Amino acid sequence: DTEVTQTPKHLVMGMTNKKSLKCEQHMGHRAMYWYKQKAKKPPELMFVYSYEKLSINESVPSRFSPECPNSSLLNLHLHALQPEDSALYLCASSQSGGVGEKLFFGSGTQLSVL
Amino acid sequence: EDQVTQSPEALRLQEGESSSLNCSYTVSGLRGLFWYRQDPGKGPEFLFTLYSAGEEKEKERLKATLTKKESFLHITAPKPEDSATYLCAVQAYSGGGADGLTFGKGTHLIIQP
Numbered sequence: 644d645t646e647v648t649q650t651p652k653h654l655v656m657g658m659t660n661k662k663s664l665k666c667e668q669h670m671g672h673r674a675m676y677w678y679k680q681k682a683k684k685p686p687e688l689m690f691v692y693s694y695e696k697l698s699i700n701e702s703v704p705s706r707f708s709p710e711c712p713n714s715s716l717l718n719l720h721l722h723a724l725q726p727e728d729s730a731l732y733l734c735a736s737s738q739s740g741g742v743g744e745k746l747f748f749g750s751g752t753q754l755s756v757l
Numbered sequence: 758e759d760q761v762t763q764s765p766e767a768l769r770l771q772e773g774e775s776s777s778l779n780c781s782y783t784v785s786g787l788r789g790l791f792w793y794r795q796d797p798g799k800g801p802e803f804l805f806t807l808y809s810a811g812e813e814k815e816k817e818r819l820k821a822t823l824t825k826k827e828s829f830l831h832i833t834a835p836k837p838e839d840s841a842t843y844l845c846a847v848q849a850y851s852g853g854g855a856d857g858l859t860f861g862k863g864t865h866l867i868i869q870p
Contacts, residue, residue, distance in 0.1 A: 647800070676857055685844060685860035686801065699857060733800050743789035743808055743848065746858060748800030 647749035649734050655755045658724060664752045666717040666734030672747070674740030675717040677709060678733040680751070686733055692717060693740045724756045759784045759849050761861035769867045773834045778864045780845030781827040788848040790828050791858060792821050795842045804830075804843075835868045842866070 647668045656662050666675065674693045678686035691699035692711040700709075706728075708720040717734055731751040737744040760783045770776055782790065789808055793801035805814045807823040814821050818839065820831040830843055842865045846858035 678857070685862050686858075688857035688859070691857050701857075731798070735800070743806050745791065745803045745806055746801075747803070748793075750800050751798070753798065 647734055647736055647747050649732075649749035649752050651752060652750065653753045653755075655757065656721070656724065657757055658726070660724075661720070661722045663721065664719040664732055664734075664754075666719075666749060667715055668736045668747070669715060670736065670747065671714075672736035672738055673714055674737045674744075675711060676735040676737075676746065677717070677719055678735065678748075680731040680733055682730075690719075691740065698740070721754075724754075726756050729754055729756045759847055759859045761845055761847055761859055763843075763845050763861035763864050765864060766862065767865040767867075769869065770832075770835055772836060772868055772870050775831070775833045775835070777832070778830040778843055778866070779827060780830070780861055782845075782847050784847050784849040784859075786849055790823055791846045791848070792819075792828070792830055793844040793846065793860075795844055795863070801844055832866070835866075837868045837870050840866055840868045 650665045676691050677689040680686040688701050689703045690709040695711045706723050710718040733751045734749045735746040737746045762781045764779045789806050792804040795801045805821040810825045812823050818833050822829045842863040844863045846860040
């Protein structure tokens with residue numbers, strides 16, 4: 644199994660809603676990532692977890708809250724988002740976050756904030 | 758600050774017409790240069806990792822090369838199914854721990870039958 648599975652595939656939420664994005668992998672990887680991608684733009688790194696500990700937080704607003712319950716799961720909790728947060732949210736994983744490791748990406752959650 | 762610049766932004770080719778995509782980079786210490794392919798509404802799909810100048814890798818109609826300042830993705834006799842956005846990304850030394858990738862804006866490639 645070389646898949647990274649993200650749910651839901653599409654999400655529409657209001658600015659006062661609370662929702663969560665979920666990501667799962669069963670490749671035994673110990674590094675997991677959240678990226679944000681706006682239309683026609685490259686993916687931008689948001690968070691990195693290494694061995695279930697947050698190792699990188701790229702100055703992301705507090706309305707985004709990551710969680711890594713175990714080595715296979717990664718969540719992104721959303722609260723009080725703004726319309727400009729509408730984007731494709733991508734989850735990725737790699738073996739351990741080491742040198743030159745390729746990242747495996749999920750298909751993403753397309754988020755629309757109304 | 759790490760920078761990755763890709764050119765051209767968009768490229769339209771006829772089926773069978775070979776060409777090259779460029780990725781120039783500025784990083785403090787390169788750990789790896791990656792090429793990904795991304796189809797609309799999907800996550801990036803890994804193609805190649807290059808580590809040092811002079812390295813080359815091939816896969817089907819694609820060949821990636823690396824110098825100290827840039828990388829090229831050569832596409833030979835492309836087919837319509839090669840149409841996608843091709844992303845270049847770098848991983849740089851940051852003092853330890855897991856690092857993400859810094860992506861370029863990509864080249865949107867269209868292969869016409």
